[in-house]
Amino acid sequence: MNRLPRLLLCSLLALAGCATHPSVLTPEAKAQQAKVAATAPLLLISIDGYRADYFDRHLSPTLEQLAATGVHADSMQPSFPSLTFPNHYAIVTGMVPDHNGIVNNNMVDTQLGKFSLKDRSAVRNGLWWDQATPLWETADANGLRTATMFWPGSEADIQGEHPDYWKKFKAKMKPNRRVDQILKWLDLPAGKRPTFLTLYFDAVDHAGHEHGPDSPEVDQALRDTDAAIAHLVDGLRKRGLFDKMNIIVVADHGMASVPKENHILIDTLMSMDDVEPVTTAGVLVGFNPKLGHDFNAVEQQMEQPHQHMHCWDKTRIPARFQYGSNARVPRLVCLADVGWSIATTESLAKKKGHVSLGEHGYDNADPKMRALFVAHGPAFQRGIRFHNFPNVDVYPLMAHLLGIRPKLSDGRFEDVQGMLKQ
Known part of the structure; x- marks a missing residue:
């Protein structure tokens, strides 16, 4: 994140003879520091293309254990169109694609020209993304450190800001290495450690496109991705963090079979x-x-x-x-x-x-487009099955977990509040 405004503020306060010494912190500043320190870390995980009913194949034992001791929704309905970039941005902004500006993986803007998810210069141009504010910016503005491991939009300078820690997308990076980076960020000293983090896996989606949703390759991708989440859980347990942080696992959309002749x-x-x-x-x-x-x-x-x-x-x-x-x-x-x-x-x-033998982007109400949702942690009820809900509701839920005021959005906290402990 761009820290220049904060540094300027600190400089001005220092000239006034105050801000830098802990003993002169105002009661309000001390309360804010205490609130930040007490906030349970939140990790948002996306498994791209994990259709809701893939869960019933019993190839994701780690996810099944998280669900058994947490919350498992029947499904989560993606926003329309049920495509990757529009829905990842909908989840972290609470705004449907028509409102968040990422209306397709490929699009045209009269001022900006053409956008493609494969065009790295466009993907990193914050002007494509600034019709909405991602949660990592709001968290940063509230004093929380943030880290994103491959989330659409996180490479862009949106409204002048980045997450505190972020990585350029590398499709070939193995799932366990992605997990290791999350664990490294969680190993940082308390003042630098992120409270809101995101993690992204894409093998399930790639296998679905290449081989179709009912293929052995998708089944193997489910196993491999679950193994990476098991590696994450093991790392969190070793650090004494597993029972202290909230974890939300989502997908952006499902996948449908497309015969070659169709x-x-x-x-x-x-x-x-x-x-x-x-x-x-x-x-x-x-x-x-x-x-x-x-x-x-x-x-x-x-x-x-x-x-x-x-x-x-x-x-x-x-x-x-x-x-x-x-x-x-x-x-x-x-x-x-x-x-x-x-x-x-x-x-x-x-x-x-x-x-492609598998596709998505279809009517977002179709069962084949429905996405995974599993949540686990101290804020969530244990062992409950939840109803289907729209993915924009995840945004106000996460803001609540972080103790921050969300931006106006299309999401409704009251629709998902029931999955939390009272």
Whole structure:
């Protein structure tokens, strides 16, 4: 985090003959210090693509033990679209993608240009992320140290701030090394040790895309990821921290099987000459009009019923999706039915048969998109099963656990309050 404002404040107070010596701390400052010191650490873990019912495969014994002695939700509903970056940012801001500004993994902004999750310069540009405030910034502003191990948005300088500790994303970093970094941060002296931390695993999602959700490869990724969480739990126990910190394990979305032949060729249904180059592809495809072309005619044609796909002008997207008001949402949006994907003849040919056998981004109410939620720690009830709830509710829950006032959000604390001890 940028500490310059704090350093300037300390300098000014020092010139006034006060701030740096503990004996001259005001009662309010002492109370704040005591509150920070007493706050139980909170670790937020994401297992990308861990569909809620993967839990029933009994390949995650560590997660099962956390659930048995904590809270296990039937599922957690992702925000729409059920994609990686939009939902990770929804979880830490409490705002659905249409409100947090990350409306897709790939998008266009009239001022900023194009965004892609593979474009590292765009990912690290805070202007893409500043329509919402992530929890690590609010925690920092309340005197809590923060650390993020690969969370979308954490590499960007958002509203002038970073987490106190963060790492550039390295896809090849092994799960246990990611855990080891979390443990190293927890080994820091009390004044430097983070209170809010995030941890990210992606093997389950990759296996689901490459081989499909029902594949042996997904099962192995579940085992491997659970082994990394077991390594984490063992490290926390050795440090005497396991029973003293709150742990929340979530997924950003689920995964659906997509047979190789299930492709909707969008260029056979509309003229690509009338639209700007496709801004998104796959499950959710967006189109903006090309200057001088009659886009009303395009929309009228595409909003007619189509097999395996629905298209809407952004102002007519069904209200339950909470999507379409943000300027980054393309004017025309087409959503594939679960189990289908949208492509052009050219883009499909370029893949040369190498297509994803698993996809997400579909209707966020579909059971195959539902995500994992497990919580464990001193603040949570033991051994309870909780109902399905929207993922934006995790944000006010975490703010409550950290003892800080959350920003205004789409989340509702009262909907998840029942999982906490009274």
